Amino acid sequence: MARGWESKAIESQQADRAASRPAGPAPSPEALERRQRAESVALALADATAQLQAACRPAHRDALRQRVTALEALLAGLRAPRD
Helix, strand or coil, X not given: CCCCHHHHHHHHHHHHHHHHCCCCCCCCHHHHHHHHHHHHHHHHHXXXXXXXXXXXXXXXXXXXXXXXXXXXXXXXXXXXXXX
């Protein structure tokens, strides 16, 4: 029985994801948590940047600029290598 293109696409995505995993040791729980937090902060930064581009009122723009700056600093700290 023939499979639909949707299932083939999903199979291809799963194969790509499995191939892209690093072959080294599994990351520690702390490293996974940092990566997840960095992804979350990156999404918040993208959202704040989009809101800033659409904002009209000066007070709202100032608040969004401060938020973008704070999120950028937080993201830089999360992506910095740990010693």
